[in-house]
Amino acid sequence: MTRADITDLIVEIIADIDDEADFDNLDPEKPLRDQLDLDSMDFLDIVMELRKRYKIQIPEEDYPQLATLNSCATYLEPMLKDV
Amino acid sequence: MPTHFKYCKDRYDAVVIGSGLGGLTTANRLARCGHRVLLLEHHHRLGGLATWFKRKGHIFDVSLHGFPYGMVKTCKKYWNREIMNSIVQLRDIVFDNPQFSLKTTFDKQDFAALLTNRFGIDPKRIEAFFRRVDTMNFYDDRTMTTRELFEEFFPGRSDVHRLLMEPITYANGSTLEDPAITYGIVFSNFMNRGVFTFQGGTDQLIALMTRELEKNGVTICTGARVDRIETKNGRTTGVNVNGRTIGAPAVVSNSGITNTIYNLVGTDCFTDEFLEQADRIRVNNSSCQVYLGIRPDTSIEMIGDLIFSSRSPVFDSAELLDVNTRSKTFSVYYPKTRPGHDRYTIVASMNSRYEDWSKLDEEHYRLAKVALIDRTLDDLERYVPEIRAKIDWQEAATPRTFNRYTLHTRGTSFGTKFEGLDVSRSIFKQIGGLFHVGSVGIIMSGWLGAINYGVIVANDVDSYLRSIEKV
Ligand SMILES: Cc1cc2nc3c(=O)[nH]c(=O)nc-3n(C[C@H](O)[C@H](O)[C@H](O)COP(=O)(O)OP(=O)(O)OC[C@H]3O[C@@H](n4cnc5c(N)ncnc54)[C@H](O)[C@@H]3O)c2cc1C
Numbered sequence: 001m002t003r004a005d006i007t008d009l010i011v012e013i014i015a016d017i018d019d020e021a022d023f024d025n026l027d028p029e030k031p032l033r034d035q036l037d038l039d040s041m042d043f044l045d046i047v048m049e050l051r052k053r054y055k056i057q058i059p060e061e062d063y064p065q066l067a068t069l070n071s072c073a074t075y076l077e078p079m080l081k082d083v
Numbered sequence: 084m085p086t087h088f089k090y091c092k093d094r095y096d097a098v099v100i101g102s103g104l105g106g107l108t109t110a111n112r113l114a115r116c117g118h119r120v121l122l123l124e125h126h127h128r129l130g131g132l133a134t135w136f137k138r139k140g141h142i143f144d145v146s147l148h149g150f151p152y153g154m155v156k157t158c159k160k161y162w163n164r165e166i167m168n169s170i171v172q173l174r175d176i177v178f179d180n181p182q183f184s185l186k187t188t189f190d191k192q193d194f195a196a197l198l199t200n201r202f203g204i205d206p207k208r209i210e211a212f213f214r215r216v217d218t219m220n221f222y223d224d225r226t227m228t229t230r231e232l233f234e235e236f237f238p239g240r241s242d243v244h245r246l247l248m249e250p251i252t253y254a255n256g257s258t259l260e261d262p263a264i265t266y267g268i269v270f271s272n273f274m275n276r277g278v279f280t281f282q283g284g285t286d287q288l289i290a291l292m293t294r295e296l297e298k299n300g301v302t303i304c305t306g307a308r309v310d311r312i313e314t315k316n317g318r319t320t321g322v323n324v325n326g327r328t329i330g331a332p333a334v335v336s337n338s339g340i341t342n343t344i345y346n347l348v349g350t351d352c353f354t355d356e357f358l359e360q361a362d363r364i365r366v367n368n369s370s371c372q373v374y375l376g377i378r379p380d381t382s383i384e385m386i387g388d389l390i391f392s393s394r395s396p397v398f399d400s401a402e403l404l405d406v407n408t409r410s411k412t413f414s415v416y417y418p419k420t421r422p423g424h425d426r427y428t429i430v431a432s433m434n435s436r437y438e439d440w441s442k443l444d445e446e447h448y449r450l451a452k453v454a455l456i457d458r459t460l461d462d463l464e465r466y467v468p469e470i471r472a473k474i475d476w477q478e479a480a481t482p483r484t485f486n487r488y489t490l491h492t493r494g495t496s497f498g499t500k501f502e503g504l505d506v507s508r509s510i511f512k513q514i515g516g517l518f519h520v521g522s523v524g525i526i527m528s529g530w531l532g533a534i535n536y537g538v539i540v541a542n543d544v545d546s547y548l549r550s551i552e553k554v
Contacts, residue, residue: 017160041535045160048542052116057546 001080003073010072013049017042028069050076054083085129085303088324095121095302096548097333098322100309100347103131103489104530105520106337107292108161108537109544113335114299116545121329122301123322125308129293131337131489132496133530135285139476141376141428142421144285148253148414148432149173149389150530152276157534166291173278177387178249179465180410181396182242186387189250190277202243212236213274219267221526225501229266230259245398249391253412256367256434256497257525258400265501265525272531278389284421308490312336312347318515332551333544335518339491340499340507341366343519353513357506364503367525368404369482369494371435373459376476377427383473386466389414394462406439406451413463429467431459437482437493452479497529498522511543516551518544 001009007028014021014036021036032038043066047058056079058066065075096118099110107129110122128134134145159167176189185201187193191213198204215236229248237243244259251257251269281288296303311323312334321330336343344353344361353361377383394409395402403410416428443451456477463470486494504524511518520540522528527536 041157041160041538044539044542048116048545051546051549055549057550 001077001083003077006073006076006080007069010046010069013046014038014042016049017045026069031067032069033067054080056080085305088123088304088307088327091121091302091304091329093328094321094330095119096331097121097335097544098123098329098331099335099337099520100312100322101125101131101337101521102129102303102305103337103521104133104533105522105527105537105540106131106335107296108534109335109337109518109520109541110301111292111296111299112161112538112541113544114296114301116541118545118548120301121331122296122303123307123309123324124303124305125490126488127305128289129303129305130285130289132485133285133289134488138374138478139376140379141374141426141476142284142286142424143374143376143428143430143478144414144416144420145372145430145480146530147280147285148412148430149176149278149280151272152279153272154279154531154534157531157538161534161538162292163295166288166295169282169287169291170279171282172276173280173388175385175387175389176250176278177390177392178246179390180245180249180393182245188277189273191274194246194274197246198243202240202246204237204240204243208236213271216267216274217271219264219271221264221268223264225262225264227263228260229257229263232263232266233259241397249393249398249410252400252403252434253391253432255525255528260400261525262501268526269529269532280388280420282420282422284424287421309338309347311349312343312517314348314352314514314517317352317513319517331516333516333518333548335520335540335544337519337521339366339489339495339521340364340503340510340519340523341492342490343510344506348514348517357509357513360502361506364506365500366492366495366503367497367499367522367528368434369437369485370480370496371433371440371455371482372480373431373456374476374478374480375429375431375460375463375470375474377429377473378475379426381427381473383415383427383467385417386415387413388417390466392462392466403434404436406435406455407458408433409458409462411459411462413466429463431463434496435482437486437495440481440483441486441493448481448483452481455479455481495522497525498527499524501525511547516547518547 099106099122102124114120132146195209198209233244309322313320319334390413411431411433414430418425482494507519507523
C-alpha cells in the first residue's frame with residue numbers, strides 16, 4: 001500500500017464508524033480527533049478494524065501515532081507495505 | 084433462546100462468565116470479530132444489574148434511572164440501530180431538599196443558568212469549572228479529591244456542592260473523597276446533553292441484545308454458574324461449571340473483580356505484588372430499593388422523571404448510606420416508558436451498606452424491609468398525596484438481594500473504587516488469556532461505562548486470540 005492508499009483506508013474505516021463524519025477540508029497534518037470529533041473509543045475501533053482486516057497489532061502505547069492522517073501513513077506504511 | 088448447558092460444546096475460543104452489560108458487549112464484539120463465543124450466566128435471565136421483574140401486571144426496572152447521551156453513539160457502534168433508536172431523554176429532573184427545590188434538564192446550559200440565576204455564581208467561574216471537568220481524563224493527577232475541586236471553585240457553598248454531587252453519588256456511589264477525575268469524567272458525560280433512558284424498558288433492551296448476540300453466533304447458557312476458572316502454567320485453559328470443564332484459550336470474567344481473583348481463580352495463581360494490590364480494592368456501596376406499583380385504574384400527575392429527594396439539611400455521604408437515610412431518588416415510570424403498557428410505577432433507590440443488612444436474622448430482616456417501605460411511602464407522600472391508597476404492589480430489595488442475584492462481593496451496586504481499574508486491566512499479565520470486564524474504578528460503571536469497557540476488553544481479547552493463532 002502507498003501512503004495515499006493508507007490515508008484512504010483510514011478515511012474509509014472512520015466513515016464506517018461514524019456515518020456523519022465530514023471529510024471535506026480534512027487537514028492531514030491536524031489531529032483527526034479535533035477535526036472529526038473522534039473520542040478514544042473511536043480510535044480503539046480503528047485499531048480493531050486494522051487488526052481484523054490486515055492482522056496488524058498496534059500496542060496501546062502506539063495509539064498516539066494514529067493522531068493525524070499523515071502520522072497514520074508514516075506509522076502504518078512499513079506494516080502494510082506488502083498488502 | 085438460551086441453550087441448556089448440557090448442549091454446550093467442549094471448546095470455544097472465548098468463554099464469557101456473566102451477562103452484565105460489560106459481559107454481553109464483550110461477547111458480542113468477539114463474535115463479530117469471528118471468534119466462537121460461549122456466554123455463561125448463573126441467573127435465569129441475562130443483563131446482570133440491568134434487569135427487571137414482573138409483579139401483578141407491573142414491570143419494575145432495577146437500574147433504568149438514567150444514563151448519559153453517550154449511550155446513543157455507543158449503542159449504534161457496538162450494538163445496533165434499533166437499540167440506539169429507543170434512547171430518549173428524560174427532561175424533568177427534580178431536586179428537592181432543605182437547601183433548594185428546582186427542576187432541570189440536567190445539561191450544561193441549564194446548569195449554568197441555574198448556577199448563575201438561582202445560586203448567584205459568577206458565570207466566568209462556572210465556565211472555568213466546566214472547562215476543568217470537561218478536560219479531565221483518566222491519565223491526569225489522581226490525588227485531588229472531588230471535595231478539593233469543589234472548594235477550589237465554589238468555596239463554602241455547600242448548596243452548590245450538593246447540586247453537583249448528589250446525583251453522581253446516586254449514579255455511582257462515589258463521595259467527596261474520591262478522585263476528582265472520576266467525578267469530572269462522569270459529570271461531563273451527563274452534562275453533555277442530559278439524562279436519557281431506554282424506551283420500552285430494560286426487558287426490551289435485553290431482548291434486542293439477545294437477538295443481536297444470537298445473530299452473531301454467540302452460544303448463550305443461563306442457569307450456568309462458573310465455579311472455577313482453570314489455569315495451567317500461568318495461562319487459563321477454560322472454566323469449570325458443576326464439575327464439567329469447557330476449554331478455551333481466553334476467559335473473560337464479568338463476575339466482580341474481587342470474586343474473580345479470590346473465588347474463581349484462587350490466590351495461589353497470582354504474584355504477591357498483585358495480591359497486595361488486589362487486597363487494597365474497596366468495593367463500592369450497595370443499594371436498597373422500594374418498588375411501588377400504581378393501581379391500573381389510577382394515574383399520577385407529572386411530578387418529574389427523576390426526583391433527588393432529601394430531608395437532610397446538607398449533603399453528607401454518610402447520611403446517604405445510613406439505613407435510616409432521608410435521602411433517596413424516586414424514578415417515576417409513566418406509561419411513556421413502555422408504550423402500549425399502560426402502567427405507572429415508582430422505584431425509590433437509596434445507597435446502602437451490606438453490613439447493615441447482612442447480620443439481621445430472618446425476622447428482623449423482614450421487619451427492616453417493612454420499615455424501609457414505610458419510610459419511603461412517607462417521603463413519597465409529599466409528591467404523590469395519598470400514595471398508600473394508590474398502590475397495589477410494594478416490595479423492597481436490599482444489599483442482600485443484590486448479592487444473591489449477582490453474587491457480587493457485599494452486593495456492590497457500582498463495582499469498585501478507583502484502584503479496581505488497574506487490577507482489572509492487568510489481570511491478563513498474571514494469567515495469560517484471562518481478562519476481566521465489569522464495573523470497576525467508578526468510571527467504568529453504569530450502563531455506558533460497562534458497555535464501553537466491554538468494547539475495550541474485547542479489543543484486548545481479540546488481540547490476544549490473534550497473537551496465539553500465529554504461533
Ligand atoms: C440499584 C441500582 C441502580 C442503578 N441505576 C443505574 C442507572 O440508572 N444508570 C446506569 O447507567 N447505571 C445504573 N446502575 C449501575 C449499572 O446497572 C451497572 O454498573 C452495570 O449494569 C453493571 O454491568 P457489569 O457489566 O459490571 O455487570 P453486572 O450487571 O454486575 O453483571 C455481572 C453478571 O455476572 C454474573 N455472574 C457473576 N458471577 C458469576 C459466575 N460465577 N458464573 C456465572 N455468572 C456469574 C451475574 O449473575 C451478573 O449477571 C445501577 C445499579 C444498581 C444496583
